[in-house]
Amino acid sequence: MRGTTHFQYCQKLVVIDPATDSILLARRKGEADYDGVYSFIGGKMETTDGTILDAIRREKEEEIGQAATILIAEDLSYNILFKKKDGNSMILPHFYAEYAGGEIELNEEYSDYVWVPKDQLDSFGPMIQTIPEAVRWAAEIGEMVKKGQGLTKL
Template sequence: MDQLAFQYCPKIAVFSADGGSIFLCRRKGEADYDGVFSLIGGKMEHSDRSIVDALRREKTEEVGESFKIRILPHFSVDVMFVKADGSHMILPHHYALHVDGDPELNEEYSESTWVPLKDLASFEPKIDNITWISAKLARLAEIVRDDDFATI
């Protein structure tokens, strides 16, 4: 019997404090999306004690400790993805708000930018699903409370 093994890869959609822009980073050296703008985040590791720990670790590894965000750990927009090598991934996308600090990109990215949501559909090159995922996540701003967030 064939078994499917999925990698769990939480992603973070960081919105500006006013909710009008989204933070994207250009991938560098990645097999499926080299040179394409994406959201930050990555694979959950066995050493992560919780999803919040995984989100904190990935955020810190990819954009630095000083880039502070408030994240909604208990709400996500989930996507399944099959990589070019055939591996399967579950990608829960989490809403976050930028609190403070500038990004310090690691070697996975060549640049970062804030894209106004009104320009996101035409902004390229980006992973195609970012437009509809960010629209769904932005709706959370209408219903969440301060105590729903974790600061990482």
């Protein structure tokens, strides 16, 4: 159908370790738009996902394993529109998340991961260009969450 636009919904987790004030970034491997570049974890919602939270939980478990525990503010997101090299568009909702412990076990989509101190983020690279703005948003949300908004365990 002419004029129809299709969007992929691709949720991202801005994972902050509150103990070190560091951000979890993973290096993409074999990805068309950002191969070798650090990004947040997360991925596309699938038709088999019952809810957005189900999709976030599935992606977290696929990408960093079940042993890692993440707490998220599921009702708040920072949304970015992204145009892929192939012309398709993606809506990227970013969710505030806190690392609560456990081993991180990356899947085949990533070659490695790092914890980047928030105050060193602007000089870190290579990373997706929208990461600093999403982290600034997440830091503000984190302050709200600490005042009683609440987190959901993944």
